[in-house]
Amino acid sequence: MISPLAYIHPEAIIGENVEIGPFVYIDKNVVIGDNNLIMPNANILYGARIGNNNRIFPGAVIGAIPQDLKFRGEETTAEIGDNNTIRENVTINRGTAAKGKTVVGNNNLLMEGVHVAHDTHVGSGCIIGNSTKIAGEVIIDDNAIVSGAVLMHQFCHVGGYVMIQGGCRFSKDIPPYIIAGREPIAYSGINIVGxxxxxxxxxxxxxxxxxxxxxxxxxxxxxxxxxxxxxxxxxxxxxxxxxxxxxxxxxxxxx
CATH class of the missing domain: 1.20.1180.10 (Udp N-acetylglucosamine O-acyltransferase, C-terminal domain)
Structure with missing residues (x-):
């Protein structure tokens, strides 16, 4: 189940029934649970904590250091729960001294090219569309749907059960149960279908x-x-x- 072409640091902890493809890089201080699929060319870096039953696609990078000039090498983590699908080229940075960890919950779909910055907390049951960029210390509550190419300012809070239109950008909070869209972004009714x-x-x-x-x-x-x-x-x-x-x-x- 582990390709001989993968690199796994001897201190990394790997659970049972984990499939690791060729050219995967797994750093030290990494913990990976059971029944995960890690596809070729994925990078699981220092401080990553991955639960069970996740699918991690080629080119994903989990646990890279924050893109934050205040980061000084402190011990932090990037924590992924269970049953997540993390598509190609998704990047999930680990935390800083601010909160100590970046968290992605359970049963989420992060589509191609999503960026989850330091100290962000993504809840469970969320869908994050292609090329959406989530800045540092954002909170996304459970069951939010974020369309593609959305830009989120740091420290924003996105409520549960929202639907955010593709291509939006925002620097304020989006309360739960609504549709947010248009340019500039605005309240566009409640998410009645959802x-x-x-x-x-x-x-x-x-x-x-x-x-x-x-x-x-x-x-x-x-x-x-x-x-x-x-x-x-x-x-x-x-x-x-x-x-x-x-x-x-x-x-x-x-x-």
């Missing part, structure tokens, strides 16, 4: 829609709009998530 596919009830979808109608369409400032949401929309974990996300936003939300 929510239905995920089993959200019609009543809950309507409550989410009413929440964003208050936030975006009544002309109030965000603080007053959130107060109105609390007074008028039935509370549920999903509505509380929206309110908490916006209240905690440090960069402000897209408008």
């Amino acid at each position: 929510l239905r596919r995920r089993g959200f009830s019609n009543e809950l979808i309507e409550n989410i829609h009413n929440t964003y109608r208050i936030i975006y369409n009544n002309g109030k400032n965000v603080t007053d709009a959130l107060q109105q949401v609390k007074e008028e929309v039935p509370m549920s974990p999903e509505i509380e998530y929206i309110v908490s996300f916006i209240e905690k936003s440090e960069r402000g939300i897209i408008r």
Whole structure:
């Protein structure tokens, strides 16, 4: 299962039933779990931690040092969960002293050419489109769908269950359950198709829609709009998530 043309550092820890193709490079201080497929020319570098049942395609680089001039060689990691598909030429840098690790959760699809910068946290169940570039210390919550060639500014927060249109760029937070698109990027309605596919009830979808109608369409400032949401929309974990996300936003939300 391991090609004789692959290089594996003797200190690397490799789990069971791992297939490693020719010209793969696996550095020291690397831990790889069980049932992984690592295709030719992939590079698994110092500090990488890879779970189980992942597929890593040719040219992917996991654990390269951050593209951050403040990095001074500190001990950090790039941590990949289980059941991820990491396509060709994806780059996932390890963390810096800021957070110590870059994390990609479980059951994600990172398409060709995606870049995940230092200290970023990608949740689970996400799809990240071709050539999307994620800057440092970005947070992407679970079940987000990001189309191709999207540019994310550092420190942004992307909510769960969003759909982001291809070619967008943004430097503010994108709250959960919405579609974000156009140029410049703006709120473009709720992700109703995605929510239905995920089993959200019609009543809950309507409550989410009413929440964003208050936030975006009544002309109030965000603080007053959130107060109105609390007074008028039935509370549920999903509505509380929206309110908490916006209240905690440090960069402000897209408008």
